Amino acid sequence: MKIIGSFVSPYVRKVLACLHLKGLAYEIDPITPFFGNDEFRRLSPLSRIPVLIDGDFTAGDSSVICAYIDEAYPGPPLLPSDPKDRARARWFEEYADTRLGDVFIWNLFYQKLVHPMVWGEPGDQQRIDKALAEDIPEVMDYLEGQLPESGWLFGEFGLADIAIATFFRNAAYVDYHPDPARWPKVASFVDRALAHDAFAATKPFEDIQRGVDIKGRRQALLDAGHRSPVKRSGLRRLARER
């Protein structure tokens, strides 16, 4: 099984954690999504990473991939068994993919880290300030009301826990850590989840990848004669994770 995508993407990390939990081996192809070409577009019509390639089968959306892994392979289930619990677990995944994505990735991680690294100029400080003052407290209040004091959302560690926790690793990369005094359940849940083997296993590779200068990588690819020059609009392309 092959995964196309970067270790640093929260959506790729979600899929890798699910593969780890199911005990499935995989290779990763850390394509820079900037360089989407026709073949990539064929594999992933919405130009999203991650993409799963499993023999002659491909899937191009992290939620679709996780559901596929769970149904096509044995190993510990990623979803609970009761239909209402399953619906709640899928809801948490949707909430995380959408809302935590907007707040932690778009308004914080990209502005504070990706934008300056790629374009050599600061991100949108107003957006960062609003995220910290308004959006993040709102989602933290919501999560504080939902997450368990100990253990996991549905008994065993699974997709819902993974889908939420993955965003907090990107948040940590830009120095956001849940305040344990204000949101004790979230803070301890995030610590527990990110310490789980499913997340710990990919951390060393994330650290290597984070060590590579994106600007340098980009220049290196251009030097190597890559046919798609990176335009400013490329940043939007990087957006297409899910």
Add this chain to the structure above:
Amino acid sequence: MKIIGSFVSPYVRKVLACLHLKGLAYEIDPITPFFGNDEFRRLSPLSRIPVLIDGDFTAGDSSVICAYIDEAYPGPPLLPSDPKDRARARWFEEYADTRLGDVFIWNLFYQKLVHPMVWGEPGDQQRIDKALAEDIPEVMDYLEGQLPESGWLFGEFGLADIAIATFFRNAAYVDYHPDPARWPKVASFVDRALAHDAFAATKPFEDIQRGVDIKGRRQALLDAGHRSPVKRSGLRRLARER
């Protein structure tokens, strides 16, 4: 079972078609999503319609609701049985919810119909032109390569067929009809699907609801002392269908 949402929403229509296919009775509460209040926010933390209320259980995302209906109730399955087919069906749902939503709802239906009706001024003509010249042909080309010449995507009529077809009813409301000369498979698929009982059943109610002037309804609610005055930013709130 109760569904909160408007008959005219493609995401609500998707859920109602699934309920019809499963043979499940429901009531609908056509709340105008403009008027989201704290209770609505509790039911639907992303302020999305539709919301399903099934006894003491609620769910607030159309994909989560359809998966729940399929797993919690007997009747014809909404998804095929093979794991790869299930993944492809979920992919079509995701593609439709995201891309057909952007193209047909945001760039066409809202600009051509909702915006003028609510604000009494024309929508963004540039956006409409771009949708017709670029975005719609692109998605139509993709669908033409995916949809079957006859019958349905996975043998029996199901969620994937419903998720795609629902957007074409809104497109038709603003006079967009697939060109059968250019996209013959899409054109015949859409005709077949929208003629299916699952879609035909709600058409009369859609027509009634479309007959009500949104501006009038809004004023009527304000006259009745509804506590949330409708601000310009309300249009963004209407966005939150999924």
